[in-house]
Amino acid sequence: MLGPRQCGKTTLARGLADIDFSNYFDLEDPESIARLEDPKTALAGLRGIVVIDEVQRRPDIFPVLRVLLDRKPLPAKFLILGSASPDLLRQSSETLAGRIETIEMGGFSLKEVGFRQSSHLWLRGAFPLSFLAKNDADSFIWRKNFIQMFLDRDLRQQGITIPAVSLHRFWTMLAHSHGQIWNAAPLAGSLGVSEPTIRRYLDILTGVFMARQLQPWHANIKKRQIKAPKVYIRDTGILHTLLGLKTESDIFAHPRCGSSWEGYVIEEVIKSVEPDEVYFWATHNGAEIDLVFGKGARMYGVECKRADAPGLTPSMKIALEDLKLERIAVIYPGEQRYSLNKHVVVVPLESVIGGMEEIFK
Numbered sequence: 001m002l003g004p005r006q007c008g009k010t011t012l013a014r015g016l017a018d019i020d021f022s023n024y025f026d027l028e029d030p031e032s033i034a035r036l037e038d039p040k041t042a043l044a045g046l047r048g049i050v051v052i053d054e055v056q057r058r059p060d061i062f063p064v065l066r067v068l069l070d071r072k073p074l075p076a077k078f079l080i081l082g083s084a085s086p087d088l089l090r091q092s093s094e095t096l097a098g099r100i101e102t103i104e105m106g107g108f109s110l111k112e113v114g115f116r117q118s119s120h121l122w123l124r125g126a127f128p129l130s131f132l133a134k135n136d137a138d139s140f141i142w143r144k145n146f147i148q149m150f151l152d153r154d155l156r157q158q159g160i161t162i163p164a165v166s167l168h169r170f171w172t173m174l175a176h177s178h179g180q181i182w183n184a185a186p187l188a189g190s191l192g193v194s195e196p197t198i199r200r201y202l203d204i205l206t207g208v209f210m211a212r213q214l215q216p217w218h219a220n221i222k223k224r225q226i227k228a229p230k231v232y233i234r235d236t237g238i239l240h241t242l243l244g245l246k247t248e249s250d251i252f253a254h255p256r257c258g259s260s261w262e263g264y265v266i267e268e269v270i271k272s273v274e275p276d277e278v279y280f281w282a283t284h285n286g287a288e289i290d291l292v293f294g295k296g297a298r299m300y301g302v303e304c305k306r307a308d309a310p311g312l313t314p315s316m317k318i319a320l321e322d323l324k325l326e327r328i329a330v331i332y333p334g335e336q337r338y339s340l341n342k343h344v345v346v347v348p349l350e351s352v353i354g355g356m357e358e359i360f361k
Contacts, residue, residue: 001013001079001080001081001082001103001104001105002081002082002083002084002085002102002103002104002105002209003083003104003105003106003107003209004083004106004107004127004208004209004210004234004235005083005146005150005154006127006128006129006146007105007106007107007126007127007128007209008105008107008128009053009081009105010053010081011128012105013051013053013079013081014051022046023046023048023049023050023051024050024051024053025042025050025051025052025053026053026054027052027053027054027055027057027058028053028054028057036058036061039058039060039061039064040064040067040068043064043065043068043076043078044068046075046076047075047076048076048077049076049077049078049079050076050077050078050079051078051079051080051081052078052079052080052081053081054081054082054083055080055081055082056082056083056084056157057157062096065078065080065096065099066096066099069096069099070099080100083154083208083209084207084208085206085207085208085209106126106209106234106235106267106271107125107126107127107128107131107235108121108126108127108128108131109126109268109271109272110268110271110272110349110352110353111271111272111352111353113131115349115350115353118349118350119248121236121264122236122248122251122260122261122264123136123139123236123237123240123247123248123251124136124139124143124237125143125235125236125237125238125239125240126235126237126267127142127143127146127235127237127238129142130142130143130146130237131237136246136247137246139237140241140246143237143238143240143241144241146238147168147171147238147241147242148164150208150210151164151167151168151171152164154208155167155204155205155208162191162193166191169190169191170187170191170198170201171205171210171242172242172243173186173187173190174187174202174205174211174231174233174242175233175239175242175243175256176243176256177231178231178232178233178239178256178259178260178263179230179231179232179256179258179259179260179262179263180230180231180259181226181228181229181230181231181282182202182213182228182229182230182231183228184198184199184202202231209234210233210234210235210238211231211232211233211234212231212232212233212234212263212266212267213229213230213231214229214230214231214232214266214278214279214280214291215229215279215280216228216229216230216279216280216281216282217279217280217281217292217323223283223284223285223287223322224283224284224285225281225282225283225284226281226282226283226284230280232263232266232267233263234263234267235267236260236263236264236267239256239260239263240260243256257306258306261304261306261333262290262304262306265302265304265331265349265352266290266291266302266304268349268352269291269302269331269352269359270293272352272353272354272355272359273293273295273355273356273359275293275294275295276293276294276295276296277293277294278291278292278293279291279292279293280292281301281319281323283318286315287314287315287318287319287322288315289301289302289303289315289316289319289323289325289328290302290303290304291303291304292319292323292325295356298326299323299324299325299326300325300326300327300328300329300360301316301319301320301323301325301327301328301329302328302329302330302331302359303315303316303328303329303330303331304331304332305330305331305332306332306333307332308332308334309332309334309346310330310332310340310346311340312340312341312344316328316330316340316344320343320344325343326343326360327343327344327345327360328343328344328345329344329345329346329347329351329359329360330344330345330346330347331347331348331349331351331352331359332346332347332348332349333348333349334346334348335348335350336348337351345360347359
């Protein structure tokens with residue numbers, strides 16, 4: 001079970017099973033670290049569900065788990081919690097091939113909190129302690145402290161060694177690039193590092209679930225297509241904190257309001273639809289679709305429009321023809337659902353709660 005810190009992994013794990021002290025290991029707890037000094041001896045005799053939290057701190061445990069998981073009969077199952085993606089935990093996928101299922105968590109979803117809380121979720125983000133704070137000011141303070149802790153501890157554990165002040169500048173500059181095509185040159189120049197180094201920083205932020213690199217979809221067409229990814233801060237609450245936006249009114253007055261809402265919708269669609277793969281599509285002539293994803297053997301498109309009455313655009317027509325999309329859904333903050341043509345439908349944000357069937361019906 002993977003996801004960013006403070007998204008609720010440990011709470012959920014404890015709710016799934018009645019786990020006593022002997023079957024729970026927190027690899028940020030010195031006592032748990034001491035108990036796992038010889039991991040095979042510590043784990044071999046346990047029964048039932050065994051939880052190992054913050055496993056990214058001890059990747060050497062994965063070969064031991066492979067040995068323990070090959071026992072027959074199997075006396076124990078292991079629930080592994082981590083704050084790093086499979087790419088950063090590459091050893092786990094190589095060592096435990098065929099023995100592991102990965103579930104990604106990302107805090108609250110629109111489906112979980114209800115549509116009446118959609119603006120609240122957009123402003124504060126999906127982290128439970130931020131969303132459930134008494135007021136917007138407390139939520140903002142929590143997120144500000146979370147960012148500082150992340151800079152001081154988590155990113156350094158991933159090998160970023162530049163000063164925290166510079167790290168904060170990088171993260172803030174990334175927030176100002178939210179929803180834009182990735183361009184390493186200005187960030188690298190501002191921080192005084194090379195473009196490969198700044199790319200590594202982005203990959204690390206992606207690997208710890210703070211950023212999303214939406215890769216471009218390449219169709220077999222003659223048009224020149226964008227080949228660089230689009231970059232988003234995955235949690236809009238974190239995005240708004242980095243931009244200094246404390247209230248919904250602050251967001252509406254900010255130049256990144258539209259891209260903030262776009263990122264919010266994209267994340268909610270991904271949570272709800274659970275697509276096989278996600279991309280965006282754009283050409284150098286200006287045609288673009290915010291989200292292109294595969295589900296089964298078919299491809300679908302999503303456009304995010306913070307407008308009162310979105311209409312059919314040339315980009316949608318081009319995408320339907322060039323990408324052979326099954327349908328395009330234009331998601332907007334209004335209440336009415338209506339069709340723009342046979343393959344393009346405008347749907348309210350609330351429809352995202354119902355998943356594929358409700359969005360593309």
